[in-house]
Amino acid sequence: MIIIKTRREIERMRKASAIVAEALNAIKEFISPGVTTKDLEQIAEDIIKRRGGKPAFKGYRGYPASICVSVNDEVVHGIPSTSVILKHGDIVSIDLGVVYDGYIGDAAITVPVGEITEEAKRLLEVTEKALYIGIQEAKVNKRVSDISNAIQRYVESHGFSVVRQFVGHGVGKQLHEEPQIPNFGPPGKGPKLKEGMTLAIEPMVNAGKYEVYVLDDGWTAKTADGSLSAHFEHTILIKRGGPEILTKLN
Ligand code: MF3
Ligand code: CO
Secondary structure, eight states: OOOOOOHHHHHHHHHHHHHHHHHHHHHHHHOOTTOBHHHHHHHHHHHHHHTTOEESSTTGGGOOSSEEEEETTEEEOOOOOTTOBOOTTOEEEEEEEEEETTEEEEEEEEEEOSSOOHHHHHHHHHHHHHHHHHHHTOOTTOBHHHHHHHHHHHHHHTTOEEOSSOOEEEOSSSSSEEEEEOSOSOSSOSOBOOTTOEEEEOOEEESSOSOEEEOTTSSOEEETTOOOEEEOBEEEEOOTTSOEETTOOO
8 A cells, every 4th residue: 555644744754854865965075085985874873863863774674774885886785884995986876764753764876986987977967867757757647657667768768777676665654665666667557646655766777787686795786797886866755736855955
C-alpha cells in the first residue's frame, strides 16, 4: 500500500528534508583533496544533531554509518572511512537520510573533487538532469514507471546506462516504503501517482555498462566494468500543481 501523508506528516518530512539539504550543502562545500570520507560523516552528524534530527541510515539493516560515500567506480552504499582520502579528479557521491520527529528525508548528490575529466563532468550533468526529468513526470494521475522510463531514455540517449539493481522508493515514517521506483522500464505501468505521496527518486548512472557487484563488506556497490558512477536523489511530494522537492539545496 502506498501511504498518503497528512499535512502534519508532510511538515515533519519538510523539516527532516531541510536538515538533509543543509548537511549535503555543508559537505559539498567541505569536499576537497586530502579530506577523508570519515570527515564528511562527521560534518553530517554534527549538523543532524544540532538541528534535532537523527541519522536515518545508521543501523538500517545493520548499516554502520550516517551517510553513504561512494567514490569513482563505487555506485552506492560506500562506508565512510579514515583511510579513504579524496584526491584531485575524483567524483564522490554522498547519500544522506535524516529522521525528524519520526519522519524521514532522503537525498544524494555527486560532487567533483578539484578538476575532473570531461567525461566525469558529463556524467554528473546527465545524472542530475535525469533526476529532474524523472521528477517532472511525478504528477497526479501519471504512473510510477513514467518516471522510470523518462530517466532511462534520457540517460541512454547520452550513451550512459542506468543501474538496475537499486531503485528509488516511497519514503515517510520508513526509509523504504512502497512503491519501488526503478530507473528503467516501459512507461504507463505501476500504481497511479496521487496527491500526498512522498517519493525518493534516485537515478544511479554508470559511464559504462549497468552491471554492479557488492564488495565483501556487504554494502559497497561498484560498477562491474570499473567505469565511473554518479547518483542524485531528492525526496519529493506529489501535489496537484506538480511535484514539490522537499530536499532542495538552496
Ligand atoms: N538512499 C539510499 C536508499 O534509499 C540509502 C540507503 S543506505 C542504507 O537505499 F544504509 F540505509 F541502507
Ligand atoms: Co533513497
